[in-house]
Amino acid sequence: MTYCCGLMLEKGLVLMSDTRTNSGVDNISVFRKMFNFSVPGERTITLMTAGNLATTQSVVSQLEERSKIPDERDNVLFGADTMFQVATRVGRLLRETVAERQKANDREGTRSFSASIIIAGQIAGMEPRLFMVYPEGNFIEASTETPFFQIGETKYGRPILLRGYDRTMSFEDAVKLLLVSFDSTLAANLSVGMPLDCMVLEKDNFEPLHERRFDSNDTYVKAISDEWNVALREAFMGLPDYSFYDPED
Amino acid sequence: MTYCCGLMLEKGLVLMSDTRTNSGVDNISVFRKMFNFSVPGERTITLMTAGNLATTQSVVSQLEERSKIPDERDNVLFGADTMFQVATRVGRLLRETVAERQKANDREGTRSFSASIIIAGQIAGMEPRLFMVYPEGNFIEASTETPFFQIGETKYGRPILLRGYDRTMSFEDAVKLLLVSFDSTLAANLSVGMPLDCMVLEKDNFEPLHERRFDSNDTYVKAISDEWNVALREAFMGLPDYSFYDPED
Numbered sequence: 277m278t279y280c281c282g283l284m285l286e287k288g289l290v291l292m293s294d295t296r297t298n299s300g301v302d303n304i305s306v307f308r309k310m311f312n313f314s315v316p317g318e319r320t321i322t323l324m325t326a327g328n329l330a331t332t333q334s335v336v337s338q339l340e341e342r343s344k345i346p347d348e349r350d351n352v353l354f355g356a357d358t359m360f361q362v363a364t365r366v367g368r369l370l371r372e373t374v375a376e377r378q379k380a381n382d383r384e385g386t387r388s389f390s391a392s393i394i395i396a397g398q399i400a401g402m403e404p405r406l407f408m409v410y411p412e413g414n415f416i417e418a419s420t421e422t423p424f425f426q427i428g429e430t431k432y433g434r435p436i437l438l439r440g441y442d443r444t445m446s447f448e449d450a451v452k453l454l455l456v457s458f459d460s461t462l463a464a465n466l467s468v469g470m471p472l473d474c475m476v477l478e479k480d481n482f483e484p485l486h487e488r489r490f491d492s493n494d495t496y497v498k499a500i501s502d503e504w505n506v507a508l509r510e511a512f513m514g515l516p517d518y519s520f521y522d523p524e525d
Numbered sequence: 526m527t528y529c530c531g532l533m534l535e536k537g538l539v540l541m542s543d544t545r546t547n548s549g550v551d552n553i554s555v556f557r558k559m560f561n562f563s564v565p566g567e568r569t570i571t572l573m574t575a576g577n578l579a580t581t582q583s584v585v586s587q588l589e590e591r592s593k594i595p596d597e598r599d600n601v602l603f604g605a606d607t608m609f610q611v612a613t614r615v616g617r618l619l620r621e622t623v624a625e626r627q628k629a630n631d632r633e634g635t636r637s638f639s640a641s642i643i644i645a646g647q648i649a650g651m652e653p654r655l656f657m658v659y660p661e662g663n664f665i666e667a668s669t670e671t672p673f674f675q676i677g678e679t680k681y682g683r684p685i686l687l688r689g690y691d692r693t694m695s696f697e698d699a700v701k702l703l704l705v706s707f708d709s710t711l712a713a714n715l716s717v718g719m720p721l722d723c724m725v726l727e728k729d730n731f732e733p734l735h736e737r738r739f740d741s742n743d744t745y746v747k748a749i750s751d752e753w754n755v756a757l758r759e760a761f762m763g764l765p766d767y768s769f770y771d772p773e774d
Contacts, residue, residue: 431680435709439754440761448767456761460684476769486769499765505688507760512689512705514756516748518697520725520735 277467278428280324282394284406284418289396289477290450293324296469310473313353319399326428327391359405371413432464433457526716527677529573531643533655533667538645538726539699545718559722562602568648575677576640608654620662681713682706
């Protein structure tokens with residue numbers, strides 16, 4: 277499993293991903309699921325991947341290879357004029373990669389080899405944008421009504437995002453919010469695991485403003501986890517008490 | 526979908542279930558998913574059901590019919606000597622009901638017509654017990670390490686249970702905890718819906734101590750939902766602030 281989440285804020289984009297991959301519970305590895313491609317001053321694009329690891333590694337490797345060849349006609353990330361074009365091309369590449377593997381294994385139409393991708397980024401002269409790409413190659417874009425996307429194990433960490441998110445929040449508060457969301461997920465699903473990768477893309481700054489890998493010994497992560505535990509219990513105890521006798525009766 | 530949860534406490538058992546069933550998002554109905562069978566002074570048994578509605582209604586109807594026939598040899602609920610026997614027999618009935626429907630529709634081995642059941646109760650002279658029965662007819666029992674069971678849409682409401690549960694808590698606090706867990710689930714999954722049924726089975730009291738249906742206008746539920754929203758945001762804001770500059774560096 278995996279958990280990746282991207283938040284769109286007024287100030288820019290904040291992203292977090294775990295690094296655990298598993299094939300069964302007895303085969304666990306650490307793999308990076310967050311990949312940044314930047315041309316300083318011109319564009320910065322970050323992908324986060326969930327799903328079949330061979331599929332996502334293949335997609336990312338193809339994107340990396342194409343971005344290194346000068347004047348490559350198919351340079352998906354650096355050759356696209358808009359973030360919409362980036363999403364369209366990454367979607368096509370993802371769909372082709374999944375379909376090829378399914379066909380080779382006679383499993384067309386199944387979810388085998390499936391994967392999904394969050395794309396966050398900005399190209400100079402345009403606004404920062406956030407997309408979620410499906411294995412079928414189509415995609416949706418974040419909006420003020422739906423300002424964040426999650427892929428992988430999305431449910432445990434969603435309630436706090438629904439309540440804590442505010443598009444005017446600071447980057448620091450957004451990182452804190454994501455850590456709380458990841459903490460709830462880590463506590464409930466063994467197949468989501470540390471370390472966590474974090475990246476902040478500030479609007480009109482075409483390089484990552486901040487990158488950080490949080491490992492399991494990180495004192496800030498430990499403090500958030502411990503204090504959130506206490507704060508949640510206190511918040512719960514502070515709620516109005518229930519009585520067996522309904523005052524409305 | 527459905528969400529049902531049963532907590533085992535030192536003082537007894539606390540249960541909550543939603544009432545929404547849906548076949549697609551355009552076909553939503555209200556059905557009770559919590560069923561109590563009591564012989565005052567001797568035994569009280571409550572079932573909560575999730576999964577295919579025709580399956581669960583069939584199981585519950587069969588249990589009800591058998592419990593009404595005097596001297597019925599197959600009186601699963603009132604004829605069993607122990608809660609373990611109750612779980613064994615309910616499991617057999619569930620498995621047979623699912624298998625029969627699958628066989629009649631040529632879908633043996635699939636999850637079609639599948640359902641699961643939480644059984645909570647006590648028979649005089651023995652301890653209260655809590656079981657979760659799988660569609661295959663086998664089951665597990667709650668313990669001090671795993672003192673609660675959820676069926677249906679379990680994930681959104683799990684983080685607060687993991688943090689708020691305490692086996693020494695009062696019944697009133699347990700109802701409050703379940704309402705918070707359900708509130709998070711209702712906010713995230715449209716197919717879990719009000720009203721909510723709640724029941725408290727006190728140890729050595731062989732009738733439900735407390736029963737309540739919370740509808741969407743309930744002032745206590747509204748207060749919990751509103752104040753939890755505020756309390757969560759305050760708890761979040763009170764956590765240590767993140768800084769881009771790692772003090773460990």
